[in-house]
Amino acid sequence: MRTLSTQTQAIEGELARRKLSYFVRFAWKVVEPETALIWNWHLDAVCDHVQAFLEKRLDKHNLIINVPPGSMKSTIISVMSPAWMWLHNPSWRGLFFSGNESIGLRDSMKCRDIIESDWYQQTFQPTWRFEKDQNAKGHYRNNASGFRKAQSAGSRVTGDRADDIFCDDPLDAAEAFSKPARDSIITWWTQAASNRLNDLRTGGRCIIMQRLHDEDLAGYVLKHEPQDWEKLIIRQEYELNSDITSLGWSDPRSEEGSLFFPERFPSEVITIEKRRLGSYGYAGQHQQHPSAS
Numbered sequence: 001m002r003t004l005s006t007q008t009q010a011i012e013g014e015l016a017r018r019k020l021s022y023f024v025r026f027a028w029k030v031v032e033p034e035t036a037l038i039w040n041w042h043l044d045a046v047c048d049h050v051q052a053f054l055e056k057r058l059d060k061h062n063l064i065i066n067v068p069p070g071s072m073k074s075t076i077i078s079v080m081s082p083a084w085m086w087l088h089n090p091s092w093r094g095l096f097f098s099g100n101e102s103i104g105l106r107d108s109m110k111c112r113d114i115i116e117s118d119w120y121q122q123t124f125q126p127t128w129r130f131e132k133d134q135n136a137k138g139h140y141r142n143n144a145s146g147f148r149k150a151q152s153a154g155s156r157v158t159g160d161r162a163d164d165i166f167c168d169d170p171l172d173a174a175e176a177f178s179k180p181a182r183d184s185i186i187t188w189w190t191q192a193a194s195n196r197l198n199d200l201r202t203g204g205r206c207i208i209m210q211r212l213h214d215e216d217l218a219g220y221v222l223k224h225e226p227q228d229w230e231k232l233i234i235r236q237e238y239e240l241n242s243d244i245t246s247l248g249w250s251d252p253r254s255e256e257g258s259l260f261f262p263e264r265f266p267s268e269v270i271t272i273e274k275r276r277l278g279s280y281g282y283a284g285q286h287q288q289h290p291s292a293s
Contacts (some may be wrong), residue, residue, distance in 0.1 A: 003009070005219070009122065009123055010082060012026055012123065012239075013123040013124055016084070016087075016124075017087055017088070017124070018049075019047070019051065020047040020050060020051040020054075020076075020080065020081065020084050021043065021044050021047035021048065021051075022268070023080060023083075023084045023087075024043065024047055024075070024076060024080045024086065025037065025039065025093060026119075027080055027083065027120070028117070029119070030113060030114050030117045030120070031075075031113060031114060031120055033109045038263050038264060040260075040261045040264075041229070041252055041261065042067065042071060042234050042260055042261060043072060043076070045063060045232060045234065045249055046067065046071070046073060046076050046232070046234075047076055048064075048249070049063060049065065049230070049232045049245065049247065049249070050063070050076060050077060050081055050206070051084075051162075051291075052247055053099070053204055053206055053230075054081065054085055054096060054164065054204075056202065056204070056234070057247075058230045058246055058247070059230060059246035060227075060228055060229055060230045061202070061203070061204045061205070061228070062204055062205045062206070062207075062225075062228050062229045063204065063205075063206045063207075063229065063230045063231075063232065064206075064207045064218055064229050064230070064231050064232070065206070065207070065209075065232045065233075066208075066210065066211055066217070066218060066220065066231075066232070066234070066288040067209040067210065067232075067234045067235045067288075068210060068234070068235070068236045068261075068265075068285065068286045069210055069285055069286075070124070070261075070264065070265065071137060071234070071261070073168070073208050074098075074103065074107055074113055074168055074169075074208075075107075075110075076107070076146070077166055077168055077208050077226075078096050078098070078104070078107035078111065078166065078168055078204065079107050079110045079111045079114070080111075081094075081166075082096075082111050082148045083111050083114045083115050083120065084130075086115070086126070086142065086146060087124055087126070089146070090126065090127075090128045090142055090144035090146050091144045091145045091146045092146050092163050092164075093145075093146055093147050093148075093160070093161065093162040093163045093164075093198065093207040094147070094148050094149070094162050094164050094165075094166065095149050095151065095160065095162040095164075095165045095166065095193075095196055096108070096148065096149065096150045096151070096166045097150075097151050097152070097165070097166065097167045097168065097193060098150065098151075098152065098153060098167075098168045098169065098170075099152070099153045099154075099168070099169045099170045099171055100172070101152040101174055102140065103168075104150040104151070104152060104168075105137050105138050105150060107150070108137060108138045108139075108140075108148065109112070109137050111148060111271065112130075112137075112140060113136075115130075116130075121122075124223070128142045128143050128144040128146075129132050129142060129143055130142055130143075132290045133185075134147070136243045138150040138151070147160065147162075147192065149162070150180075153167060153170035153171070153193075154170070154184060154185055154188050156192075157188075157192040157193050157196055160196070161196050161197060161198045162196060162197065162198060162203070163198055163202075163204075164197075164203060164204045164206065165193065165194065165195075165196060165197060165199070165201075165203070165204070165205045165206070165207070165213055166205075166207075166208070167189070167205070167206070167207045167208070167209075167217070168208050168209065169208075169209045170185050170189070170209065170212065170217050171185050171209075171212055171216055171217065173212055173281075173285070176212035176213045176216065176284075177213065178280065179215070182213060182215050182216060182217075183215055185216075186217060186220050189217055189220075190220075197234050207221065210284070210285045210286075210288070211213075211284040211285065211288045211289070211290045212284050212285065212290060213290050214290045214291055215286065219290070227231075230245060230246055231245070232242060232245055232249070233288050234251070234260055234288075235258075235260065235287045235288055235289075236259060236260055236265070236270065236286035236287060237256075237257050237258070237259060237270075237287065238251060238253040238254075238255065238256055238257060238258045238259075238260070239256065239287075240251075240256050261286075273286065
């Protein structure tokens with residue numbers, strides 16, 4: 001890892017404290033030292049809305065983010081956000097649900113790697129530390145009473161309550177057309193997971209996913225609780241008249257059909273994805289427009 005001068009480290013640390021997007025840029029080298037980070041406007045959009053969600057600056061307590069696959073959503077939400085949040089409030093507690101248990105554990109470990117890294121410790125010099133008796137791969141606490149806990153979507157939810165709850169792709173794409181599978185996730189969310197907040201008046205829920213079916217979890221909450229959820233929707237191919245969020249953000253593209261991340265997903269890749277997924281799969285996962293089937 002590169003060595004920073006004292007002045008550069010101080011500047012980097014101040015920028016990273018102020019904005020989650022800067023934190024993601026600088027912390028990337030810890031978890032992906034051999035992979036160059038290609039930045040794109042959508043990363044600023046996701047980071048800014050997640051930061052506003054954590055800081056309680058959105059008009060609504062809850063946030064839905066729908067983005068195409070490969071958007072770094074899990075890295076921002078599950079890896080970077082808790083480490084950044086503990087710079088400001090080490091007593092903050094987060095529950096992280098994922099439809100893939102191995103990915104949930106992977107992201108939990110990456111988050112811990114960032115916090116334990118020389119970069120984090122030297123740059124921010126936190127006054128808190130991990131509790132030795134609660135420092136497992138998927139569940140760790142610090143001595144300021146904060147914790148980060150990972151669980152599988154659909155699993156039994158007992159015990160801990162959190163300040164904020166995150167749910168990342170709760171339904172496997174292979175089960176998108178199974179009504180029992182969809183209903184099971186919705187029942188789990190409405191009757192168990194979404195209630196595990198310390199304070200229902202101030203706590204927030206964040207669902208980040210690609211759309212798989214019009215009756216998936218995002219579809220359910222947007223149909224039954226539209227007044228309670230802020231929406232950030234990013235489509236692979238731009239569509240005119242996109243929503244403006246309460247932060248004043250709107251999609252920066254102007255030409256209909258232009259791609260959201262051509263450096264990573266050029267037109268030839270999208271053509272292959274359309275053949276692979278079919279019209280229904282592409283419409284849901286990439287355009288966030290699933291329809292009943």
